[in-house]
Amino acid sequence: xxxxELAKIFFEMSxxxxxxxxxxxPRAYENAAHTLEALEEDVKDIYKREGLKGLDxxxxxxxxxxxxxxxxxxxxxxxxYERLKKKIPVDVAGLSSIEGVGPKxxxxxxxxxxxxxxxxLERAAHKGKLRDLPRMGEKLEAKILKGIEFLKTSHGRMLxxxxxxxxxxxxxxxxxxxxxxxxxxxxxxxxxxETIGDLDFLVIAENPKEVIRTFTSMPEVAHIxxxxxxxxxxRLRAGIDADLRILPKESFxxxxxxxxxxxxxxxxxxxxxxxxxxxxxxYGLYRGKKLVAGIDEKDIYKKxxxxxxxxxxxxxxxxxxxxxxxKLPNLIEYGALxxxxxxxxxxxxxxxxxxxMAMEAKKMGHEYILITDHTKSLAMTGGxxxxxxLRQMKEIDRLNKKMSGIMILKGAEVNIMKDxxxxxxxxxxxxLDIVGASIHSHFTMxxxxxxxxxxxxxxxxxxxxxxxPTGRSLMxxxxxxxxxxxxxxxxxxxxxxxxxxxxxxxxxxxxELVRKAKEYGVKFAISTDAHAVxxxxxxxxGIAQARRGWATxxxxxxxxxxxxxxxxxxxxx
DNA sequence: GCCGTTTTCGGCCCGACTGTTTTCAGTCG
Numbered sequence: 001x002x003x004x005e006l007a008k009i010f011f012e013m014s015x016x017x018x019x020x021x022x023x024x025x026p027r028a029y030e031n032a033a034h035t036l037e038a039l040e041e042d043v044k045d046i047y048k049r050e051g052l053k054g055l056d057x058x059x060x061x062x063x064x065x066x067x068x069x070x071x072x073x074x075x076x077x078x079x080x081y082e083r084l085k086k087k088i089p090v091d092v093a094g095l096s097s098i099e100g101v102g103p104k105x106x107x108x109x110x111x112x113x114x115x116x117x118x119x120x121l122e123r124a125a126h127k128g129k130l131r132d133l134p135r136m137g138e139k140l141e142a143k144i145l146k147g148i149e150f151l152k153t154s155h156g157r158m159l160x161x162x163x164x165x166x167x168x169x170x171x172x173x174x175x176x177x178x179x180x181x182x183x184x185x186x187x188x189x190x191x192x193x194e195t196i197g198d199l200d201f202l203v204i205a206e207n208p209k210e211v212i213r214t215f216t217s218m219p220e221v222a223h224i225x226x227x228x229x230x231x232x233x234x235r236l237r238a239g240i241d242a243d244l245r246i247l248p249k250e251s252f253x254x255x256x257x258x259x260x261x262x263x264x265x266x267x268x269x270x271x272x273x274x275x276x277x278x279x280x281x282x283y284g285l286y287r288g289k290k291l292v293a294g295i296d297e298k299d300i301y302k303k304x305x306x307x308x309x310x311x312x313x314x315x316x317x318x319x320x321x322x323x324x325x326x327k328l329p330n331l332i333e334y335g336a337l338x339x340x341x342x343x344x345x346x347x348x349x350x351x352x353x354x355x356x357m358a359m360e361a362k363k364m365g366h367e368y369i370l371i372t373d374h375t376k377s378l379a380m381t382g383g384x385x386x387x388x389x390l391r392q393m394k395e396i397d398r399l400n401k402k403m404s405g406i407m408i409l410k411g412a413e414v415n416i417m418k419d420x421x422x423x424x425x426x427x428x429x430x431x432l433d434i435v436g437a438s439i440h441s442h443f444t445m446x447x448x449x450x451x452x453x454x455x456x457x458x459x460x461x462x463x464x465x466x467x468x469p470t471g472r473s474l475m476x477x478x479x480x481x482x483x484x485x486x487x488x489x490x491x492x493x494x495x496x497x498x499x500x501x502x503x504x505x506x507x508x509x510x511x512e513l514v515r516k517a518k519e520y521g522v523k524f525a526i527s528t529d530a531h532a533v534x535x536x537x538x539x540x541x542g543i544a545q546a547r548r549g550w551a552t553x554x555x556x557x558x559x560x561x562x563x564x565x566x567x568x569x570x571x572x573x
Numbered sequence: 574g575c576c577g578t579t580t581t582c583g584g585c586c587c588g589a590c591t592g593t594t595t596t597c598a599g600t601c602g
Contacts, residue, residue, distance in 0.1 A: 017574095022574095023585090024575085024585060027574085027585075029574075031575075032574085060574095060575070061574095062574060064575085065575085099600095099601090100599095100600070101600090102600050103599090104600085135594075137592065139591085139593090140591090140592065140593085349586090349602085376588095377588075377589080378589095379586070379588040380587055380588070380589095380601080381586075381587095381602070382586055383588095418589095440601090441589070441590070441601085
């Protein structure tokens with residue numbers, strides 16, 4: 001899909017233009033990048049069908065950018081982009097991914113210190129060269145070093161939300177190869193891990209050569225590391241490695257088990273196998289030299305006296321013990337949710353109208369959708385004040401009369417201020433169906449203050465859900481510091497729901513915290529934080545986190561009937 | 574460069590915060 005590649009280029013162009021201090025164009029390119037990121041149909045298909053006119057019809061894409069896209073489809077290059085790159089030969093995408101580094105600073109860094117990439121910047125910071133630049137000091141120098149450190153720890157990894165679609169596309173392609181009997185995805189993608197280091201494909205095939213040829217000649221392949229009879233490793237253009245293994249049928253289940261991991265889970269599993277007099281490896285479960293199980297993954301667990309467990313749970317944090325006692329939880333199922341509880345519209349920073357979001361939700365089979373636009377202290381999003389919220393409520397009433405098959409609920413993503421107060425008056429909050437509240441600033445407060453701040457918001461009688469409770473941004477920003485025991489205790493007491501945010505950049509709460517919160521009896525909402533109709537489909541990423549946290553249907557409020565949910569939330573306290 | 578229920582030209586989300594300064598530039602979302 002070209003959309004993602006183009007989005008990256010346009011985003012880079014917006015940064016380059018901003019460095020050149022060109023007015024307004026940066027925003028135009030940035031908007032186009034966002035639209036393409038969320039666009040469901042491949043621009044190539046649109047172009048094939050409707051030409052330049054079709055491209056022009058894409059929101060945020062006009063004549064100029066349509067021509068850029070055409071350029072890219074035809075030649076794989078964009079002239080304007082290459083012209084900019086030539087003038088400013090700097091890795092702006094890499095540098096700007098460091099928290100606290102933006103286009104202006106990148107420009108100064110290049111002009112004064114000839115810094116072109118992250119490693120240059122790191123060296124300069126270590127030498128204490130940054131502090132002497134205009135408007136810089138020791139603190140900012142240290143902040144940049146910390147930002148680089150953080151980036152490094154997540155280096156070479158990719159968000160699940162980016163990696164999974166690529167993996168599924170390649171899997172589909174492998175399955176179509178004639179001699180392929182079966183093809184499966186293993187590794188961290190199968191476990192729905194938050195970030196992905198590489199993609200693992202396992203295949204049974206009569207003619208391995210044909211499969212390997214298909215795999216290595218895919219357009220996505222940038223570099224072939226090695227290619228043999230049973231194993232091939234490549235680097236994809238998207239910036240991630242992919243491994244393909246061809247396996248004999250009798251070992252397929254064992255291989256899937258082995259390559260799914262996690263490593264810790266497998267070590268524990270092998271130990272338990274040894275204890276019971278078996279040997280377990282990627283080719284099968286053996287008693288002496290005799291193959292006891294191998295074709296079917298479930299069979300391997302069964303022979304070891306264990307219930308089969310879902311890959312999301314394989315973290316070696318008690319799942320093997322629970323499987324042995326037949327006490328694994330009955331996990332919430334994919335597709336079990338009845339509605340989305342966090343969505344933004346074009347009333348603030350979303351791309352689509354309330355009606356468009358509701359239509360898509362209906363198409364997905366949802367019973368309801370909660371509209372939760374930002375509030376006024378998030379000014380850059382056009383956050384709603386009381387008046388605007390009241391107007392939006394009227395609009396929702398109008399739409400509910402007009403539409404059938406979906407209920408639009410009135411909500412908001414109310415901003416939690418530094419002191420834990422909210423930026424919308426109680427009298428307006430009380431008129432909303434469901435109120436979400438979340439933190440968008442002061443991420444670095446000490447644990448004690450941050451905890452007190454969040455607890456104050458949780459204790460507000462109007463707040464039903466805390467959205468993305470830790471505020472983390474995967475591979476970019478750390479979670480805020482919280483005393484989770486304290487937070488979970490108060491959330492339970494006040495019947496305040498914690499969100500499992502399904503946005504691939506957030507996944508917040510994560511599985512580990514879900515499991516901990518669940519022990520306190522906290523209930524959860526799984527919601528997408530969708531800013532466009534296409535993002536409403538993120539729900540599965542949240543469900544995966546819930547499953548890793550051992551959550552059942554009973555723990556997830558939007559898996560319940562709407563009436564049950566509403567009764568539960570009525571917390572006149 | 575994009576966009577239009579005031580506009581095909583003339584606008585273009587803007588407030589809070591931080592670390593630098595001693596009035597503000599840069600970044601964030």
